[in-house]
Amino acid sequence: MRLLLLEGAQSIGGTKIYLEEGRAGILLDFGINYGRWGLYFEEYLKPRPGRGLYDLWALGLIPKVEGLYRCDLMPHDFAPSFEHTLDIHGVFISHAHLDHCGLVGLIREDCPIYASAVGAAIMKAMQDSGKMDFYGELAYCNPRATKPDDARAVESQSHLPYRGRPLRSVLGGTPEAFRQFWQTPPNPKALSTPSSRVKKLEAPCPEPAPEHIEGLRFRAFPVDHSIPGAVAYLFHTGEGPVVYTGDLRLHGRHGDQTRRFAETVAKEKPYLLIVEGTRLGRETSENITEEHVRQNALKIVKNSSGKLVIADFGPRHIERLETFLAIAKETQRQLLVFTKDAYLLEAITCADPTLNLLGHPNVGIFDELRLSPRGWEEAFRERYKNLLVRAEDVRADPGRYILAFSFYDMNDLLDIHPYGGVYIYSSSEAYGEDLRVDLWRLWNWLKFYKMSVHGFCWKGADERGTPQFSGGLHASGHISETDLLWLIKEIRPRYLLPVHTEHREWFVRALSGEPIKVVLTPDGEWFSGA
Structure with a gap:
């Protein structure tokens, strides 16, 4: 077995690994x-x-x-x-x-x-x-x-x-x-x-x-992440099983999938575990779950009777979408998504009919202005024309709706006049300068609309300030430090290769004294367990 870490040694994202066996x-x-x-x-x-x-x-x-x-x-x-x-x-x-x-x-x-x-x-x-x-x-x-x-x-x-x-x-x-x-x-x-x-x-x-590629046998395992369809892999090599986690967590609604994965591969006595460590160095004292998010967001929506509510989260975060659909049902509202997001939901249903969120009675599609709709959009809008809700309908009865909007959708709100509404920021914190600047612009839009904002605020008088996050309105898609340590000790590989992290040294410290050798292979080099 040979393994080349092309990229991902000390960065969050950009993982590229080459594995060779025979x-x-x-x-x-x-x-x-x-x-x-x-x-x-x-x-x-x-x-x-x-x-x-x-x-x-x-x-x-x-x-x-x-x-x-x-x-x-x-x-x-x-x-x-x-x-x-x-x-x-x-x-x-x-x-x-x-x-x-x-x-x-x-x-x-x-x-x-x-x-x-x-x-x-x-x-x-x-x-x-x-x-x-x-x-x-x-x-x-x-x-x-x-x-x-x-x-x-x-x-x-x-x-x-x-x-x-x-x-x-x-x-x-x-x-x-x-x-x-x-x-x-x-x-x-x-x-x-x-x-x-x-x-x-x-x-x-x-x-x-x-079951195999050119003699390389493998097995895939469903794991819990913030996007559906996440998979971890086990490959049988001459040195022993090689396990790759991708991104995963234990605290989501489907954390049992991750636990079963860990318990199953542990029985194979892995030679090498390639594992993520995204949240290392970003740890908060509280490991917020999706149920925490539901309870906190529900309280805000219940206290916003008669007002338009905007929920800012990624549409591919299906668990968060299910959370706000449940809130919409409990508060007798309709959750509106954009056409491209509804198209993605339909695609997911094609692959897994149990994830039929477009069939939920509290979901609708915001009928945004389109001068030249593309081919896929024309056909899709015709299929789901009964779910389309126009801006004037939202303007006439704002308390009936929750809009799944984000920063890039702010100009569509100009057709609704949502002054005095409620904005729930339910996405990840801003890591990087581009996201920080986007949040500054988002803050200006929200001030323009005179909206009550939950989940973040802007500290500072101008763009040189910083966003601050609070409110328990987002559950991370990545495994916490405590759960990560459990995962590693449960699988107990002979060697461990950390990727998708900016804090590889944590693995060395946390596993000191354990019979697990942490190997810090740099980008562009071959893994060596020697």
Whole structure:
């Protein structure tokens, strides 16, 4: 067994790990390292699509690996110097957060993706409904070719269909609705029109994952995280089992999944545990659970009779969505989500019919202004036109609704006139300068609307101030320090490799005296247990 830590040694996000056993070579996650990304890029300064891999390669933001990347993203003047030549038979995705899967669009389109059906559905829904850049072509690729009059550039080929990625579902079967969704182009009109102006999608049918890849046996385990479809993996190697946790926690509603995972893999006597440590150094005295969030938010909504309530949380945080749906039901309100968020909910239901949140009697879809709706949106809005709620309806009876809005939706509130409403900030704290500035702008919007704000406040007279968070309105998607120590001791690997953390030294201190050797392999180097 050989393991190369491509990235993720001392950063939260951007995990990329190569595992080799015999003839098999696989990747564990391939995400964006937002810390390093933010050194060069922001919302309006991004890698140039016409230069393909070049910008990311030149800035050192992707591993310099031969045999990994799409050939159609390599301009003719791009002569890369490789650090590694790797044989890769698949990419194993732990979950659909972009810091774990956000650069999959760069990988060869014939390389199979191994993920849960729910995780894959989220990846495709994000691509269908968003303005994904070339590196974010997670489920299907838009073919490119060298520009005829300028060999330095690659350009998309409008006459060629999208090329779907092979998908192997790691947690059982693939429902028929999900198979259809995976093979449906972002503009469904392509299914019924012969016009070449509407791009079609040629995608292989998703299949259940095999029991092994080139002799490498593996097993996937559902674990609890803030996004559905999260998976941990166990790989059987010659040295012994190698376990990769991805992101997980014990304090969520499905923490029993994480406990079963730990107890099961412990029986295999793992050789190596690769584990996250996101919350180390961010620890608070209280490990807030989703039930705490429900109780605290319910109290606020009950005290806001007749007022519009806005709940700020990520729509992919399904557990938080369920929390506010329960609150909406108890307070006789309707929770409104945006069309793209409802589309994602429908995609999740295709993969797991038990997660049918669009069928909840207290959910609705905010009918935001759209001058030129895209193909997927036209078809979706027609399917769910009975759930659409217009801005004037909210304005006429604000106390009837909870809006699932965030900073980027503030201008849509201008059509509602929500003056004197209530804002519940139920998202994670701001880590990084970009998020801090966003919260300053959000604070200005909320002051403009004269809203009562819960969950955060701004300390300072101007943008040089800082946000302060309170109120028990957010439960972390990551495992706490105490639970992390339990997890490690329960699994009891021979070696431990910490990733997805800024505090690797904690593992050395916390496991001092334990028969577990902590190995601090740097980025770009091979793991060695010697």
